[in-house]
Amino acid sequence: MKLSKLVAAMLGGACVAGAGSIQAASWQAGDWTLGLGGNINAFYTVTSCDAGDLNSGGTTLAGLACGTAGDSHSVSNGLLPASLNFSATTHQEGYDIGANINVYYGLASSDNSNTGSNGDALAFSSVDARQVYLTFGNANMGTITMGRNFGLFALDAILNDISLVGAGPSFSASDPGHTTLGGLGYGYPYTDRLAQINWTLPTSGGFSATVGVFNPLDGVEVGGGPLARTKAAGHANPGFHGKVGYAWQGSTPGLISATYLMQDVDLTTGASSQIEGWDIFGKVSVSDFDLAGYYFQGDGMSTLALGGLVFPGFDQTTGQAEESNGYYLQGSYKFGKTKVGINWGESEQKKISPVENTRVTLGVYHNLTSSLTLMAEYSDMESKTSVGSDETNAFNLGAILFF
Incomplete structure (x- = not known):
């Protein structure tokens, strides 16, 4: 599927690389065009963990491979939760305006109490309203987007990962939860769902640009100490992000883009620091081959999350910012209705919780x-930390349906 349709999937309708051309249902209601679409996916996954000498739990140290030896079986959704996507668009007084509400559903039961596994009887699955936003604009001014939506940083990396329609690595083999990791933490951090206001300039000759502000993220773990977590609304300044890109057509169509993210973080000691990152993405198609590559660097963020709520972006005592980087290389080939692909990615944290995930x-x-x-899909993962290493391999078999 083309990137433009994939973006439509996550930013207001549902479609993903590897799936066929999907058109959401639409109908007229007065001057409005209403749209409805979504996806349902399910995977049977077998995960084998070789904990090696890392027996204290991989995920607590930002090592994403399993920390407990053994096999685990699960039936759950993949990197994309199931979704139901609603849109409403119209043209009024020279402006194109729209509304989008996209709700995502996990298949596996949620364990919010942390007292058992998500396989508990009579437990409920999770629901997540990831996207609730409005748009308005025209060909002269571009488009304003306001609301909760996916962020700009690392967005092209996740949209073009072959595992976006699949599962890739799981976050926890025995507790698959709302979503798998795909390549999150293995080459790129999660783009996150941010409350934001963006301005996308009119596209000119293949060039595009977006700038905006977002509700600032917490940069530290939940807990006590001098850097105890504060509410995002308490930050003195918003977060800022921007993206530029160039897309071309022809015999070898492609895309190159770069993003930048920055926000101040207020520490309870009275000092301040920053979450800051930049990345670059490139993709080119040569006949039936697709090649893609991505690289990022970040301060104050982990390899998995921009804000570092699960994996700390700052030292709880000194306030030192984490330093992270990562990249992936990917190739795929399509013949008929079948595509085969390989993705090799690596992420590294250097300061607070040194780790390398491959x-x-x-x-x-x-x-x-x-x-x-x-x-x-078959995935082989390895995590190396200061206390050891562990390895995981996972095989998943499943399907995704877009409507």
Whole structure:
């Protein structure tokens, strides 16, 4: 599927690389065009963990491979939760305006109490309103976006990952939860869902640009100490992000983009620091081959999350900012209705919780119909920390249906 349709999937309708061309249902209601679409996916995953000499739990140290040896079986959704996406658009007094409400659903039962596994009887699955935003603009002014939506940083990395329609690595083998990791923490951090106001300039000759502000993220772990977490609304300044890109067509179409993110973080000691990051993404198609590459560097963020709520972006005592970087290389080949691909990614943290996470994913994706894609993936992961290393391999088999 083309990138433009993939973006439509996550930014207001549902579609992903590897699936066929999907059109959401639409109908007229007065001057408004209403749209409805979404996806449902499910995967059977077998994960084998070799904890090696890291027996204190991999995820607590930002090592994403399993920390407990053994095999685990699960049935859950993949990197994309199931979704129901609603849109409403119209043209009024020279402006194109729109509204989008996209709700995502996890298949596995949620364990919010932290007292058991998500396989508990009579437990409920999770619901997440990731996108609630409005848009307005025209060809002369560009487009203003206001509301809760995916961020700009690392967005192209996740949109073009072959595992976006699949599963890739899981966050916890025995507790798959709301979503798998895909390549999160293995080459790029999560783009996150941010309350934001953005201005996208009119596209000119393939060039595009977006600048905006977002509700600032907490940069430290939940807990006590001099850097105890404060509410995002208490920050003195907003966060800022921007993105530039250039896309071209022809015999070898492609895309190159770069983003920048920055926000101040107020520490309870009276000092201040920053979350800051930049990245670059590139993709080119040569006949039936697709090649993609990505690189990022960040301060005050972990390899997995921009704000570092789970994995700290700042030292709890000294306030020192974490330093992280990562990259991935990916190639895929399509023949008929089938695509095969390989993604190799690596992320590293250097200061607070030194860790190196490496992932290789091999995937086969077959469009059984224009709406239904069947797939199989094999992922091999390794985490190295200051106290040891562990390895994980996972095989998933499943399907995703877009409507």
